[in-house]
Amino acid sequence: ATGAAGIAGVEAEIGPVDVLVNNAGITKDGMFHKMSKEQWYGVINTNLNAIYRMSKACLKAMTKERWGRIISICSVVGSSGNPGQANYAASKAGIVGFTKSLAREVASRSITVNAVAPGFIPTQLTDVLSEEQRTDILANTPLGRMGTPEEVGRLCLYLAADATFTTGADHIIPGGAEIGYERTEQEVVEALLNSALDAGLNVVDTAECYLDSEVAIGETIGSRRKEYYLFTKCGHITPDGKRGDDWTKEGV
Numbered sequence: 001a002t003g004a005a006g007i008a009g010v011e012a013e014i015g016p017v018d019v020l021v022n023n024a025g026i027t028k029d030g031m032f033h034k035m036s037k038e039q040w041y042g043v044i045n046t047n048l049n050a051i052y053r054m055s056k057a058c059l060k061a062m063t064k065e066r067w068g069r070i071i072s073i074c075s076v077v078g079s080s081g082n083p084g085q086a087n088y089a090a091s092k093a094g095i096v097g098f099t100k101s102l103a104r105e106v107a108s109r110s111i112t113v114n115a116v117a118p119g120f121i122p123t124q125l126t127d128v129l130s131e132e133q134r135t136d137i138l139a140n141t142p143l144g145r146m147g148t149p150e151e152v153g154r155l156c157l158y159l160a161a162d163a164t165f166t167t168g169a170d171h172i173i174p175g176g177a178e179i180g181y182e183r184t185e186q187e188v189v190e191a192l193l194n195s196a197l198d199a200g201l202n203v204v205d206t207a208e209c210y211l212d213s214e215v216a217i218g219e220t221i222g223s224r225r226k227e228y229y230l231f232t233k234c235g236h237i238t239p240d241g242k243r244g245d246d247w248t249k250e251g252v
Helices: 003-014 037-065 086-109 131-139 149-161 185-198 206-211
Strands: 019-022 068-073 111-118 170-173 215-221 226-232 248-251
Touching (some): 003 037, 019 037, 019 149, 037 111, 068 086, 086 111, 086 170, 149 170
Parallel strands (some): 019 068, 068 111, 111 170
Antiparallel strands (some): 215 226, 226 248
């Protein structure tokens, strides 16, 4: 049973629902120009419309009791966006707007409504990430690791039990990624030169290369992140073992 029918069954068995955690979520990724109606509506229906159905089903009893907690799990993708996830990002951004609006409506009845936006947590939704994507995520997370389901759960428990003066908020917990962390220039140079060495390029000392302009750092904005490139000139060995006067580009 789902929605009103499911909540009615719970209330008949154990009484009114005091705390609701909206945690249903799926992905059906694809670039927008190729995204089907099924992909779009499937994600919106599960991630966003389900929150309408479940919250509405619980709200009548909460209003009567003049106490309740509604906590909805969204995502940092709702505010940052992500290529190939227009449907997912839209659904998660919608949760934040829903949370802020409903919080204003029910605050006078001692009902709080909050959202929790985790960063990358090891779940079935993140199991599909490639090793390159995982490395990129960690490189842009100051804490240097993925979060855990237990850490998200503890925040939800706080919002359910102790956060009596917190409502209408989007609580983001992405390990510091939201503060715009970027690697230092030295970290970038070292990573680039390590990449060149791994590719078989004959590169000399990092500082000497950089100061003598034998290595130039170029920045481009990639589809998912800022990408730095290493350019090496004549006298260096290209990945295929050849020498030449042409610039060779190695991404990192």
